[in-house]
Amino acid sequence: MIPEIGHFALILALCVAVVQGSLPIYGAAVGNSALMAIAKPAARAQFLLILIAFCSLGYAFADKDFSVLYVAATSNSQLPLHYRLAAIWGAHEGSLLLWTFILTLWMFAVTLFSKHLPETMRSRILGVMGLVSMGFLLFMLTVSNPFERLIPAAPDGRDLNPLLQDPGMVIHPPMLYMGYVGFSVAFAFAIAALLGGNLDAAWARWSRPWTTVAWCFLTVGIAMGSGWAYYELGWGGWWFWDPVENASFMPWLAGTALVHSLAVTDKRGGFKVWTVLLAIMAFSLSLLGTFLVRSGVLTSVHAFATDPKRGLFILAFLAIVIGGSLALYAWRAPRVGLGGSFAMVSREGMLLANNVLLVAAMGSVLLGTLYPLFLDALDLGKISVGPPYFDSVFAPLMAPAIFLMGIGPFAQWKKAELPELARRLKWAFGVSVVTALVLPLVMGKWTPLLSLGLLLAIWIVTTAVVGLRERLAHADGPSLSGRVAAVPRSYWGMLVAHCGIAVFIVGVTMVKGFESEQDVRMNVGETATIGGYTFRFDGTQDVVGPNYTAARGTFHVSWDGRETTILYPEKRRYPVQNQIMTEAAIDPGLLRDLYVSLGEPLDDGAWSVRLYHKPFVDWIWGGCLIMALGGVLAVSDRRYRLAWRQQEPAVVPSARTVRRKVA
Amino acid sequence: MKPRHKRFVFIGLGLLALGVATVLVLNAFQSNLVFFFTPTQVASGEVPQGKSFRIGGMVEDGSLVRENDGLTVRFSVTDTAKSVPVTYKGILPDLFKEGKGAVAQGQLGADGTFIASEVLAKHDENYMPPEAAEALAKAKASGAQQSKSLVVPQGKKESL
Numbered sequence: 001m002i003p004e005i006g007h008f009a010l011i012l013a014l015c016v017a018v019v020q021g022s023l024p025i026y027g028a029a030v031g032n033s034a035l036m037a038i039a040k041p042a043a044r045a046q047f048l049l050i051l052i053a054f055c056s057l058g059y060a061f062a063d064k065d066f067s068v069l070y071v072a073a074t075s076n077s078q079l080p081l082h083y084r085l086a087a088i089w090g091a092h093e094g095s096l097l098l099w100t101f102i103l104t105l106w107m108f109a110v111t112l113f114s115k116h117l118p119e120t121m122r123s124r125i126l127g128v129m130g131l132v133s134m135g136f137l138l139f140m141l142t143v144s145n146p147f148e149r150l151i152p153a154a155p156d157g158r159d160l161n162p163l164l165q166d167p168g169m170v171i172h173p174p175m176l177y178m179g180y181v182g183f184s185v186a187f188a189f190a191i192a193a194l195l196g197g198n199l200d201a202a203w204a205r206w207s208r209p210w211t212t213v214a215w216c217f218l219t220v221g222i223a224m225g226s227g228w229a230y231y232e233l234g235w236g237g238w239w240f241w242d243p244v245e246n247a248s249f250m251p252w253l254a255g256t257a258l259v260h261s262l263a264v265t266d267k268r269g270g271f272k273v274w275t276v277l278l279a280i281m282a283f284s285l286s287l288l289g290t291f292l293v294r295s296g297v298l299t300s301v302h303a304f305a306t307d308p309k310r311g312l313f314i315l316a317f318l319a320i321v322i323g324g325s326l327a328l329y330a331w332r333a334p335r336v337g338l339g340g341s342f343a344m345v346s347r348e349g350m351l352l353a354n355n356v357l358l359v360a361a362m363g364s365v366l367l368g369t370l371y372p373l374f375l376d377a378l379d380l381g382k383i384s385v386g387p388p389y390f391d392s393v394f395a396p397l398m399a400p401a402i403f404l405m406g407i408g409p410f411a412q413w414k415k416a417e418l419p420e421l422a423r424r425l426k427w428a429f430g431v432s433v434v435t436a437l438v439l440p441l442v443m444g445k446w447t448p449l450l451s452l453g454l455l456l457a458i459w460i461v462t463t464a465v466v467g468l469r470e471r472l473a474h475a476d477g478p479s480l481s482g483r484v485a486a487v488p489r490s491y492w493g494m495l496v497a498h499c500g501i502a503v504f505i506v507g508v509t510m511v512k513g514f515e516s517e518q519d520v521r522m523n524v525g526e527t528a529t530i531g532g533y534t535f536r537f538d539g540t541q542d543v544v545g546p547n548y549t550a551a552r553g554t555f556h557v558s559w560d561g562r563e564t565t566i567l568y569p570e571k572r573r574y575p576v577q578n579q580i581m582t583e584a585a586i587d588p589g590l591l592r593d594l595y596v597s598l599g600e601p602l603d604d605g606a607w608s609v610r611l612y613h614k615p616f617v618d619w620i621w622g623g624c625l626i627m628a629l630g631g632v633l634a635v636s637d638r639r640y641r642l643a644w645r646q647q648e649p650a651v652v653p654s655a656r657t658v659r660r661k662v663a
Numbered sequence: 664m665k666p667r668h669k670r671f672v673f674i675g676l677g678l679l680a681l682g683v684a685t686v687l688v689l690n691a692f693q694s695n696l697v698f699f700f701t702p703t704q705v706a707s708g709e710v711p712q713g714k715s716f717r718i719g720g721m722v723e724d725g726s727l728v729r730e731n732d733g734l735t736v737r738f739s740v741t742d743t744a745k746s747v748p749v750t751y752k753g754i755l756p757d758l759f760k761e762g763k764g765a766v767a768q769g770q771l772g773a774d775g776t777f778i779a780s781e782v783l784a785k786h787d788e789n790y791m792p793p794e795a796a797e798a799l800a801k802a803k804a805s806g807a808q809q810s811k812s813l814v815v816p817q818g819k820k821e822s823l
Contacts, residue, residue: 234757344672344676352673353680356680356681357680360680381698381699383696383697383699385695388695389691389695392687393684519752519754520734579757579758599754600754600755602729606733608733608754610754
């Protein structure tokens with residue numbers, strides 16, 4: 001019964017979405033405010049309906065209702081409750097529901113925080129989002145319904161893929177989707193602006209916080225996915241340039257470009273057309289990413305052929321969204337007009353370079369990800385594009401972008417003088433170069449890449465320090481703390497996010513430069529030494545988990561004869577899917593991770609064992625979190641709150657002036 | 664400079680950046696594409712010498728031998744028509760089993776042994792790497808094999 005309620009809620013939501021996607025947009029076109037007023041209640045109703053559907057599916061999982069096909073396919077009676085609930089987004093159908101749920105969540109947020117928007121704008125934004133959700137609901141209801149019944153019911157479920165039975169996997173998809181779908185708000189703003197034909201600076205200011213929040217979620221989501229791969233796959237790698245990862249990275253690159261281009265549109269009114277294009281791009285890539293990962297096309301292009309309806313729907317949907325918005329763009333963008341002119345050496349110029357580089361990097365990732373799929377689809381042979389391709393393309397494109405990142409914040413808008421920039425930054429540059437050259441030597445190993453990585457990281461931090469000093473010197477306020485408070489939060493946000501990149505680069509550089517790994521055969525009582533740490537293998541014992549059995553190894557780790565930690569890696573066997581899983585044991589630390597995973601059992605209780613010493617690896621994810629923190633700081637800036645407050649009582653101007661005086 | 668000239672300079676720089684990126688990409692592409700071959704193709708000498716490529720198929724039953732160091736393994740990958748001996752030093756993935764699909768990446772040694780630098784087998788009991796499934800399907804299609812017991816599992820929906 002409950003699953004039917006969910007199914008019915010989806011159908012109702014589709015009806016609401018049709019109304020929300022048509023009437024308010026039409027109303028905005030003809031100036032009918034009664035039609036426009038439908039948008040807000042419709043969006044809220046849709047949120048409520050999808051919430052009901054989502055909870056129904058959750059209930060089916062909690063209740064172990066194996067008469068629901070999706071529940072039977074992705075869970076099992078032995079599976080603990082929290083993983084049963086996480087199994088909602090464990091496969092294709094449920095993750096589409098999660099996607100739609102998050103879309104309506106963002107819609108709901110737009111209805112809450114859009115009092116300051118003109119009514120035509122708001123109704124167009126909600127209308128566009130309604131159209132997107134209409135597409136997803138149609139998809140779910142026609143070809144991938146999570147509530148489909150299995151009659152007769154299965155006696156037990158097929159269980160969630162053991163790889164996904166992990167706390168990281170519980171939170172990673174919702175975070176990632178918050179990011180993906182968050183770009184739909186930026187997209188809807190862009191389409192609404194195109195429809196209305198008024199892309200002024202106000203438009204950029206309104207959509208900036210939304211974009212930044214989405215970007216923060218996406219950053220954290222990707223970092224969590226990478227961290228999950230690191231500890232769960234047992235290979236010690238943190239990024240494989242796997243198509244699944246690339247699918248989430250491409251929207252991030254486009255979104256990063258968008259965040260920067262919006263800054264220009266907001267502050268200077270420039271790059272308008274480009275910003276709109278980036279907003280379309282970021283969302284299109286999010287859609288592409290969702291479908292790439294969830295449609296099975298990556299496993300085999302021919303999976304499309306086994307289920308042609310799904311494939312066709314996906315292709316048609318992508319074609320309509322991307323093609324439609326680009327057509328609208330081609331039609332309306334010329335009216336938007338260009339922003340003010342600027343010299344090549346100026347903040348606009350630097351941000352433009354940043355955008356070109358980011359988009360070029362995104363394009364190269366796109367090529368490397370899709371090209372093998374195209375070849376395969378056309379039966380031209382099977383190839384794979386390995387990590388060396390991405391490494392060799394990505395690093396040269398990003399290095400200049402990161403170098404410019406240090407200079408950009410110092411350049412004035414419109415026109416900056418190179419000699420003056422050089423004068424302000426010469427100390428930062430000198431310190432960076434010297435440290436980058438000397439530091440690797442002190443650490444005992446010098447390679448060009450090591451130096452380059454450190455150079456870029458130190459360059460970001462030193463320029464940030466110089467910039468902050470200049471800011472504080474010019475800020476008014478008698479005391480230091482007063483001056484610190486006078487520096488706007490958005491500036492802090494930028495500094496913090498940029499420093500996050502620096503932390504990230506340190507992590508990557510140090511891991512690449514100094515990590516060591518060893519595959520060894522270890523008898524009970526035998527020791528192996530790696531990175532100065534001695535690992536003693538004390539044999540394995542059998543343990544029983546809720547839905548698995550495991551061999552658990554014991555490793556005593558010591559440094560200089562003193563015990564550091566004891567690690568317990570496991571080799572698990574999940575009987576339902578008859579699957580073996582390596583559960584690595586990690587001793588994390590600020591300066592290094594120690595990582596042990598069990599290979600295979602050999603004779604006499606010996607095992608093949610994989611040992612890693614990974615210096616600074618946690619800085620990689622730490623850097624991502626710091627970036628996201630920077631985004632949060634930027635969003636909390638006073639100017640956005642002011643923008644919201646200012647226009648709120650647009651009808652009663654007297655009340656507004658009063659409130660301002662009080663404030 | 665007039666604004667129009669400036670715009671030309673900008674567009675020029677943009678194109679230059681794109682050009683550089685294209686050159687980088689194509690260069691890297693050419694040197695890093697990894698092609699896939701079936702054991703039959705390996706046996707008939709269609710594979711590149713001294714270049715890394717992938718082979719795929721089933722791990723032949725009874726072919727897995729572990730050397731005394733506990734890490735070096737030898738096995739044969741077959742598409743049921745031909746089989747290729749493979750050596751690999753390292754820890755095999757969790758789902759590597761005799762009679763299951765596997766894909767190996769590496770180079771062909773002088774003695775015809777494939778020296779794998781990487782062995783892939785996915786984390787799913789019924790899942791067969793698409794390359795391996797294709798190798799088997801191809802061999803089957805060419806009529807080169809007579810085995811009746813061969814079942815090529817359907818590529819299951821990846822749940823990642």
